[in-house]
Amino acid sequence: MTRMTMREAISKALWEEMERDERVFIQGEEVGLWGGTYAVTKGFYDHFGEKRVRDTPIAESAIVGSAIGAAMTGLRPVAELMTINFAFVAMDHIINEAAKLHYMFGGQFKLPLVIRAVSGGGRQLGATHSQTPDAIFAHFPGLKVVSPGTPADAKGLLKSAIRSDDPVLFIENATLYQTKGEVPDDEDYLEPLGKSKVQREGDDVTIVAYSKMVPAALKAADMLAGDGINAEVIDLRSLRPLDMDPIIASFKRTNRAVIAEEGWRSYGVGSEVSSRIYEMAFDYVDAPVKRVAQAEVPLPYNAELEQLALPQTEDIYHAAKEVLNG
Amino acid sequence: MDKKESIDLYREMVIIRRLEERAAELYQQGKIGGFLHLYIGQEAVSAGISSVRQPQDRLITAYRDHGWAISAGIDPNAVMAELLGKVDGCSKGKGGSMHMADTELNFWGGHAIVGAHIPLAAGLALGDVYQGNDDAVTICMFGDGSTNIGFFHEGLNLSKVWNLPVLWVCENNQYGMGTAVDRASAVSEIRQKAEGYGMPNERIEGMDVMEVRKEVSRVLEKIRKEGGPYLLEIMTYRYRGHSMGDPERYRDKDEVKKWEEEDPIGIYRKELIAGKIATAKELDAVDEEAMKIVDDAEAFAKASPNPDKSTLFEDIYVEPTPVEYRGYALERESEGR
Numbered sequence: 001m002t003r004m005t006m007r008e009a010i011s012k013a014l015w016e017e018m019e020r021d022e023r024v025f026i027q028g029e030e031v032g033l034w035g036g037t038y039a040v041t042k043g044f045y046d047h048f049g050e051k052r053v054r055d056t057p058i059a060e061s062a063i064v065g066s067a068i069g070a071a072m073t074g075l076r077p078v079a080e081l082m083t084i085n086f087a088f089v090a091m092d093h094i095i096n097e098a099a100k101l102h103y104m105f106g107g108q109f110k111l112p113l114v115i116r117a118v119s120g121g122g123r124q125l126g127a128t129h130s131q132t133p134d135a136i137f138a139h140f141p142g143l144k145v146v147s148p149g150t151p152a153d154a155k156g157l158l159k160s161a162i163r164s165d166d167p168v169l170f171i172e173n174a175t176l177y178q179t180k181g182e183v184p185d186d187e188d189y190l191e192p193l194g195k196s197k198v199q200r201e202g203d204d205v206t207i208v209a210y211s212k213m214v215p216a217a218l219k220a221a222d223m224l225a226g227d228g229i230n231a232e233v234i235d236l237r238s239l240r241p242l243d244m245d246p247i248i249a250s251f252k253r254t255n256r257a258v259i260a261e262e263g264w265r266s267y268g269v270g271s272e273v274s275s276r277i278y279e280m281a282f283d284y285v286d287a288p289v290k291r292v293a294q295a296e297v298p299l300p301y302n303a304e305l306e307q308l309a310l311p312q313t314e315d316i317y318h319a320a321k322e323v324l325n326g
Numbered sequence: 327m328d329k330k331e332s333i334d335l336y337r338e339m340v341i342i343r344r345l346e347e348r349a350a351e352l353y354q355q356g357k358i359g360g361f362l363h364l365y366i367g368q369e370a371v372s373a374g375i376s377s378v379r380q381p382q383d384r385l386i387t388a389y390r391d392h393g394w395a396i397s398a399g400i401d402p403n404a405v406m407a408e409l410l411g412k413v414d415g416c417s418k419g420k421g422g423s424m425h426m427a428d429t430e431l432n433f434w435g436g437h438a439i440v441g442a443h444i445p446l447a448a449g450l451a452l453g454d455v456y457q458g459n460d461d462a463v464t465i466c467m468f469g470d471g472s473t474n475i476g477f478f479h480e481g482l483n484l485s486k487v488w489n490l491p492v493l494w495v496c497e498n499n500q501y502g503m504g505t506a507v508d509r510a511s512a513v514s515e516i517r518q519k520a521e522g523y524g525m526p527n528e529r530i531e532g533m534d535v536m537e538v539r540k541e542v543s544r545v546l547e548k549i550r551k552e553g554g555p556y557l558l559e560i561m562t563y564r565y566r567g568h569s570m571g572d573p574e575r576y577r578d579k580d581e582v583k584k585w586e587e588e589d590p591i592g593i594y595r596k597e598l599i600a601g602k603i604a605t606a607k608e609l610d611a612v613d614e615e616a617m618k619i620v621d622d623a624e625a626f627a628k629a630s631p632n633p634d635k636s637t638l639f640e641d642i643y644v645e646p647t648p649v650e651y652r653g654y655a656l657e658r659e660s661e662g663r
Contacts, residue, residue, distance in 0.1 A: 025456070051456065057487065062445050062480035069449020072434060073384075075456060077449075092477075096439050097446065105427045105435060106418030107641035141642050165644035194647065241647055 002185055007177040009151040011040050013158040014078065016187045018048055021076060024162055027054035028063055028080030028116075037082050038118060038177060060090035064115060068097050068167075071113040076162060084117035084171060085131050098167040099142035111167045114158075119147070120173040120212055120262055122310055127298035130306070132263035134211070135272070137169050138239035144193055145239040147171040149214025151181035153237055156191030164193060173212040173262075194241040198250070202230035205320050206250040206257040208273055210236035213260040213292075213311065220316035231320060239269060247273065248280050255286035256323040260316050265293035290319040327377075332603050333612060335377055335535060339369040339591050340616040342393045345402055348620050349392070349409055349423075353570050357628075358409050362423050365393035367565035370590035371467075371497055372397035374538025378546060379465060381432060384450045387467035389424035389438040390497075390564075394467065398433035400426065406623035412630035419633045420641070441472035444481035444494075451490035463549050465493045471502020473516050485555040486523045493542075493549055494520070494557040497532070499564045504576040520557035532562035533590045536597060563588075 004012070018024045025048075026041060032055040035042035045053045056063050060081060067079035081087050087094060094115065101109045121130030138145045144166055148154040154172070161168040199214060200221050209217040214235045221231040232250045236242065251257055257277055259270035270291035277289055295309040327335070346364045353362045365372070368390075376397035379385060387394045395405050400416050408415025408426055416426050417436075427435035434450060437443035447466035454462040472478055473496060485492045496516045500507055508514050520527035530541045538560065549556055563585040567574045598604045604612075638656075639649045652660070 054488075057480070057483060059480040059483065061442075061477050062448065062484040065442070065445025065477065065481065066449035066452055066484055069446035069451075070453045070456065071449070072446070073450055073453025073457065075453050092439055092442050093445065097437075097442060101435075102644060103641045104417065104421050104425050106416075106420050107644075108417070108427055108429045109434075110644055144643070144647075166647075241650060 001182045003180055004151060004183050005177060006148070006151040006154050006179050006181070007038065007040060009155040009183045010158055010172060011042070012183070013155045013162070014041065015044070017159055017162045018044075018052060020187070023074065023076045024078065025052040025054065025075065026078045026080060027056050027067060029056060029058055029082050031055060031080050036080070038174065060086050061093055064090040064093040065097070067113055067115070068093060068101070068111060071111045072109050076112045078114045078116060078162060081115060081117040083129055084119040084133060085129050087115075087117050087137070094137065094143065094169065095140055099140045102166070103142055110165050112165045113167045114161045114170055115168070116170045116172065118174045119171045120175055121294075121299045121306065122175050124301055124303055124306060126301045130299040132261070132294065134171050134239060135261075135263055135268045138242070138269070142167070143240065144168040145171065146193060146237065147173070147211040147239060148237060149176075149199070149209065149211050149235045151179065152183045153191055153197070153235070155183050156189050157193065157237060160190045160193050163190070168193065171211065176212055176215070179215060191237070194238045194243055196243040196246045197235045197237055198232060198246055199235045200231070200233040202232035203253055204230045204256070205232070205324055206247065206254045207231050207233045207260065207316060207320060208236065208247055208257060209233065209260040210239070210269070212262050213316070216311070216313045217260055217316055219313045220320065223313070223317045224320055229320070229324065236269070242272065244276050244280060247277065251277055251281050252284050255284050258290045258292060258316060258319040258323055260292040260311060262311060263294055264296050265291050266296065268293055287323045290323050292316050292319050329603055332598060333608070335373055336594055336598060336604070336609060337612050337616055338397060339373045339535065339594065340613055341402055341619055342369045342372070342396050343591060344616050344620040345396065345406065345623060346392055348624055349406070350566070350570065352409070352624070358423070359411065360422050361389070362570045363390040363568065364564070364566040365390050367585065367590070368497060368499060368532070368562045369393055370535035370538050370594070371532045371560055371562055374535045375465065375495070375542050377539050378543040380461075382459060382462040383546070384432050384434055384454070384462065384464040385467075386434040386443050386447050386450060386464065387436065388440070388443060388469055388472065389436070390469070391424065391426050391436040395426040395433070395436070398428065399431045400428050400433070402619055402623040403626040406627035407630045410627040410630070411632070412627055413633040413637070414626070414630040418637065441468065441475040441477035444468060444472065444477045445484065447492055448481050448484045448488070448490055451485065451492045452488065455490060461550060463491045463493055463546055465495060467495050467497060469502065470496055470498040470500065470507050470516055471505075471510065473519055474502070474510055482520065482523045482525065482555070482557070486525050489554045491549050491553055492555040493545060494555060496557070496559045497562055498559050499562050501564070501568065501576065503568045504572065504574070506576065515559065517557060517559040525555055525557055527557040527559070529559040529561065532560035533588050533593060535590060535594050
């Protein structure tokens, strides 16, 4: 185990997989000479060279589309989108091609492809650069959508995504890059795709979260512990496929749940998870499930207004108190 | 080409023509669903290019793909079965008219979003360069209509920046759906768009299969020798509407008739006879043979079963992945209701 930031964990996963498999290469805006706009690929260009660390034009359809084509030939590209907001420019290639080609041609094409994208707000980047639209991508069968909440998971899930024969959208959160944690050194350390994970055990209330809301939920659980409440925190880690098993098992004990996501509430991750709780564990419901999410506004530039719109640790804490009192 | 190859090429074009005429009938009878975009009138392009394509050259095209499927070597039975949505179709009945492919034949589809396959083609060529397949060229077909969408420009630019061996081929059939080229494109010659990317380009005629063959062969060898992309604009014409639902209000019958007099099959037939490569009688026999192949394909497709219900959930992912929702009807069925 080594203590490192999530940025370092992601970088390490990429580096190790490129060392391990000649077919893995990365491409995107400024991944090469610049070293990555978030410094994830710093040092890669000098070590692996321009063939495997490919700077692209600012043209997201070309980035994702050509990665799909290269994957069809048996390579294992990792295409980086500087932010997930730019994924909209490549939406057709993510949704109509990456998610469909294997099925639509009767299983002939394989797409061992990873698209890395940075999601989340809170950095005063204004409405177009601050979105958390993760749920949109999880809507489509054929695509896998993964988003880690801890440095260890970031390493283990990214390595699994690169080794997967299916197209995976790997969503990172910009404001989590500096968070630190213990990360296994093992070069074959893999976390399974499509498995939720209990990050903290408890019997009083179930808090479901992913990505940036995982550390927030863990902090909220600490605050609840101060009130004598034991919250269980479950990290989805994967939005598609969505693993409900640990959530349902937990809910059957706690009978109360809060779901926290950074994106908007309407048609969101919380909507899906709470719906499934009602479908799968209706007889165990003791209080309405609560969803904590972003205020439904395009995110403003002003720092105070922006933070007001984003879901906070305190919101999760209060929501848990409400479902317990309800 | 020897006599056999010359006659094979003729047979291929006649099979495409007859198979599509049959498909139109089957569509009108309701046996083929969805959209059906016929290639009739453009056969010299797919036959000509495919006759000089080497096995290592990847081929990718848009939704008007039946001719390409046949020219790439997919069995007409599998093409017809796919049109009917049957399990023996080349995409197991899941792709339909617009999504035919056979990766064993290096034919990568059959793509229905206008222009979206163009960046994919750059990636196919990148795959070959990366893996040291120095002798391979990716041939990417698209219509005039797709040269007005962003994908085209991103793909062309990338291919030039990365010096990828792609033969970009615009099949200019003069209409993007029902809109004539000069009503949709800022420049009247599609090849001019390659100039903006510093890419060699030219426009050639596409109704004479031997002409297409000769020109494309030359350009392919040039790419093989010199590397980098090249854009060819091939002038052709589709005799039928954009799809089966096209009222064709945008052009008059005389225009279609004028082009039909330059029919690619008729031109080639005349050449074969004039060049004493084949007699009219021999070619009549090939016509009959082609008709028989199409009859057989129809019978094969009709006899092929529908895909089993269980295949609904097959091939969503390569790796075993749980099915999250089976759908209400299937859930009712599995619960015996």
